[in-house]
Amino acid sequence: xxxxxxxxxxxxxxxxxxxxxxxxxxxxxxxxxxxxxxxxxxxxxxxxxxxxxxxxxxxxxxxxxxxxxxxxxxxxxxxxxxxxxxxxxxxxxxxxxxxxxxxxxxxxxxxxxxxxxxxxxxxxxxxxxxxxxxxxxxxxxxxxxxxxxxxxxxxxxxxxxxxxxxxxxxxxxxxxxxxxxxxxxxxxxxxxxxxxxxxxxxxxxxxxxxxxxxx
Amino acid sequence: xxxxxxxxxxxxxxxxxxxxxxxxxxxxxxxxxxxxxxxxxxxxxxxxxxxxxxxxxxxxxxxxxxxxxxxxxxxxxxxxxxxxxxxxxxxxxxxxxxxxxxxxxxxxxxxxxxxxxxxxxxxxxxxxxxxxxxxxxxxxxxxxxxxxxxxxxxxxxxxxxxxxxxxxxxxxxxxxxxxxxxxxxxxxxxxxxxxxxxxxxxxxxxxxxxxxxxxxxxxxxxxxxxxxxxxxxxxxxxxxxxxxxxxxxxxxxxxxxxxxxxxxxxxxxxxxxxxxxxxxxxxxxxxxxxxxxxxxxxxxxxxxxxxxxxxxxxxxxxxxx
Numbered sequence: 001x002x003x004x005x006x007x008x009x010x011x012x013x014x015x016x017x018x019x020x021x022x023x024x025x026x027x028x029x030x031x032x033x034x035x036x037x038x039x040x041x042x043x044x045x046x047x048x049x050x051x052x053x054x055x056x057x058x059x060x061x062x063x064x065x066x067x068x069x070x071x072x073x074x075x076x077x078x079x080x081x082x083x084x085x086x087x088x089x090x091x092x093x094x095x096x097x098x099x100x101x102x103x104x105x106x107x108x109x110x111x112x113x114x115x116x117x118x119x120x121x122x123x124x125x126x127x128x129x130x131x132x133x134x135x136x137x138x139x140x141x142x143x144x145x146x147x148x149x150x151x152x153x154x155x156x157x158x159x160x161x162x163x164x165x166x167x168x169x170x171x172x173x174x175x176x177x178x179x180x181x182x183x184x185x186x187x188x189x190x191x192x193x194x195x196x197x198x199x200x201x202x203x204x205x206x207x208x209x210x211x212x213x214x215x
Numbered sequence: 216x217x218x219x220x221x222x223x224x225x226x227x228x229x230x231x232x233x234x235x236x237x238x239x240x241x242x243x244x245x246x247x248x249x250x251x252x253x254x255x256x257x258x259x260x261x262x263x264x265x266x267x268x269x270x271x272x273x274x275x276x277x278x279x280x281x282x283x284x285x286x287x288x289x290x291x292x293x294x295x296x297x298x299x300x301x302x303x304x305x306x307x308x309x310x311x312x313x314x315x316x317x318x319x320x321x322x323x324x325x326x327x328x329x330x331x332x333x334x335x336x337x338x339x340x341x342x343x344x345x346x347x348x349x350x351x352x353x354x355x356x357x358x359x360x361x362x363x364x365x366x367x368x369x370x371x372x373x374x375x376x377x378x379x380x381x382x383x384x385x386x387x388x389x390x391x392x393x394x395x396x397x398x399x400x401x402x403x404x405x406x407x408x409x410x411x412x413x414x415x416x417x418x419x420x421x422x423x424x425x426x427x428x429x430x431x432x433x434x435x436x437x438x439x440x441x442x443x444x445x446x447x448x449x450x451x452x453x454x455x456x457x458x459x460x461x462x463x464x465x466x467x468x469x470x471x472x473x474x475x476x477x478x479x480x481x482x483x484x485x486x487x488x489x490x491x492x493x494x495x496x497x498x499x500x501x502x503x504x505x506x507x508x509x510x511x512x513x514x515x516x517x518x519x520x521x522x523x524x525x526x527x528x529x530x531x532x533x534x535x536x
Contacts, residue, residue, distance in 0.1 A: 041221055043233050046241040060423070060474035062430035064441055065467055072448075072459035077254045102501070108220065116220040126222070134220055148504035158329035162434040169331055176339045186336040190328045197327055 003184045007175060014161075014171035015192050021088060021167055022154045022196065028093030029153065033100025040105050051101065058098035063156055066091040067163050088160035092153060099149045107142035108134065140211050147204030151197045158193075168192045260460040264453050269465065274447060281443030282469065288357065288429045288439060292364035293422055299365060300372030304410075305402060307377055322370040331431050334363035338435045356437035360429065368425045375417050375503050379410030415488070416500035419481035423474050424502060430470070440466060 004011060039051035058066075070087040111134050119129040161169030172189045176182050225233055255261060268274050306318035325333065341348060341355035351358045383406055391401045411418070432439040438446075448462040481500035488497035 041219055042236075043219075043222055043225060043229075044236040044240050046237055046244060050240070050244050056475065057471065060427075060471045060478060061467060062427040062441070062470055062474075064430040064433050065463070065470055068441065068445065068459075068463050069467065072463055073255075076258050076260060076460050077251050099502075111220045113220050120223065130221070145504060155327075155329035158331040159431070159434070162331065169329065169335070172332060172335060176335075182336050182339040182343070186332065189332055190324075193329055193332070194327055 003175060003180050004188045007171075010171050010174065011168075011188060011192070013166055014168040014189075015195075017165065017167035017170070018154070018157055018192065018196060021085070021092065021157045021160055021165065022150070025089050025092035025096060025157065026150050026153055028089060029096035029100050029149075032093060032097035034104055036097060036101035037104035037108065040101065041108055055098045055101055058095050059102075061095070063091065063095050063159055066095050067159055071163065084160075084163060084165050088157075088163060088165045092157060092160065095156070096149060096153045099152070100146065103142050103145040103149060104138070106145075107138040110141045111137045140208075143204055143208050143211065147201055147208075150200050150204075154193060154196050154200065255460060258460075259454055259456070260458075262454060265458050265461050268451055268453060268458055268461070274451075277443050277447050278440070278466070278469075281438065281440035281466075284438055284443075285426075285429050285432075285440040288360055288364070288432065288437075289426050292361050292368065292429070293425055295361070295365040296368035296372055296425065297418075299369035300376060301407065303369055303373035304376035304380065305407075307373060308380060308402075310398070318373075322373055325366050326370045326374070330363060330367045330428055331434060333367060334359050334431055334435060337363050356432065356435050359435055360432045360437050360439075363431075364425055364428055367428075368421060371421050371424075371503055372418060375414050375421060375498075376407070376410050378503075379414035379498070380406045382413060383409045412488070413497050415497060416481045416485040417498040417503055419477060419484065420500050420502050423477045423481070426474055426477060427470075440469065 036051045036054050039047040040055070042048060042051075067088070070091040074087060074090065075082065115133050115137070116129055119133045124132070157167060158169035161167045161171075161173060164170070168189045172185050175185050222229075252261075259265070269278075303318050303322055306314050307322065309315050309318070338355060338359035341351060341359055345352040345355060348355075387405060387409075388401060391405050396404070429439055430441045433441040433445065436442060444462050444466040448457050448459045451458055478500065485497050485500040
């Protein structure tokens with residue numbers, strides 16, 4: 001308890017850092033993941049291939065390696081003007097986008113083919129079909145896996161702390177380097193992560209309930 | 216081609232349009248890759264000297280040692296996590312309330328905490344009590360990594376196994392009890408074998424995660440592949456620069472190759488299992504879901520697909536009941 005009270009600013013900054021990093025990279029992962037899912041279901045072979053290569057590459061690469069890539073290879077390509085936070089954002093966002101892509105893609109492919117055929121036979125245009133028939137159904141199936149992807153993202157963001165980004169793991173590292181007993185620090189930091197992950201799963205459960213329809 | 220809900224079989228106009236998109240798309244993708252390669256080449260990262268370092272025996276030995284220590288951690292953690300996972304799954308399915316509560320608490324706790332936090336805490340703990348721990352204290356980074364990986368992955372594997380056990384048709388258990396089998400016999404002869412069989416793709420996919428997570432050893436300075444590579448690049452200077460880019464690329468290829476070999480094994484088993492007519496379809500070769508409580512519904516999102524369910528699903532989706 002004393003460790004928490006005496007170092008409340010560190011813990012608070014760490015907690016905010018974790019929340020911000022998670023939210024920002026979740027956003028990046030959503031955008032990239034949806035684009036890649038679009039590529040993977042598109043009728044254009046090179047884009048499909050690119051999407052598949054993207055997913056295979058990022059799913060089979062350890063996140064720590066991606067952090068090293070962000071730290072050493074990205075500056076070599078784009079110049080070295082990036083701060084650690086942006087690099088961590090890129091590593092986490094790109095890694096998670098592969099999982100988002102797969103979730104979205106399988107969400108789209110769970111919509112029965114007949115639904116779209118019926119929509120087309122009613123004379124709906126492509127975008128009407130997408131907006132009114134396919135997307136609402138796909139969204140509902142995608143929500144449970146997305147929730148777990150973002151929980152995994154929260155936990156993965158801990159690696160950023162090891163690469164000198166202010167977040168909860170950084171706090172654990174900092175305080176244990178200062179010589180405080182590890183057990184209480186561990187408990188408080190773990191509690192911080194639990195708060196974030198339970199918030200995410202709660203939010204998504206709420207979303208799921210609101211979008212639920214009898215099928 | 217009309218297998219997608221998103222578009223119809225293309226007519227002549229659409230085919231021409233698709234061909235245009237194909238050309239534009241390929242040019243864009245190639246352009247992106249070309250840009251990266253050009254910039255790297257511009258900085259001199261593709262100079263022959265940069266890549267010549269991999270011809271030295273010392274460099275190769277370091278990378279080989281890195282791979283070996285990565286594989287050593289992976290092998291030990293994989294075996295231990297499967298054993299502990301099976302024990303935790305059985306404990307969580309136990310009829311004895313306290314046993315069940317302890318197992319549930321343990322699983323939920325360690326599944327929700329980032330693995331890195333656990334590993335780091337263990338490492339600091341082992342370093343603090345170095346002298347009292349005997350063989351663990353002597354290689355504290357190794358044991359922190361192995362124990363951390365074991366605990367976390369065992370919790371996930373336990374949940375996977377439990378989902379598999381829950382997916383076994385109830386009639387089989389009732390039949391077994393009717394034949395006079397004890398609970399332990401039902402578990403070992405009936406439930407666990409079928410759970411393992413149907414969940415094998417998911418179990419192997421989680422092993423891929425274990426393999427990827429061995430790279431967390433980098434952070435606690437355990438000399439696994441990534442750390443060895445970083446040290447290698449740190450201590451080498453070619454053309455007045457550290458060869459980070461070539462080393463990261465080579466090590467990346469090694470990691471992707473190792474993980475892809477394991478993932479394709481999972482996919483192969485999934486495809487093979489779908490051919491079998493056992494009535495229990497294997498789970499998709501995807502990582503298990505992480506949300507607390509998501510695995511509770513037997514045959515839920517993670518569970519084996521129900522016969523006659525949506526065709527062509529590629530991920531662990533499906534309506535939660």
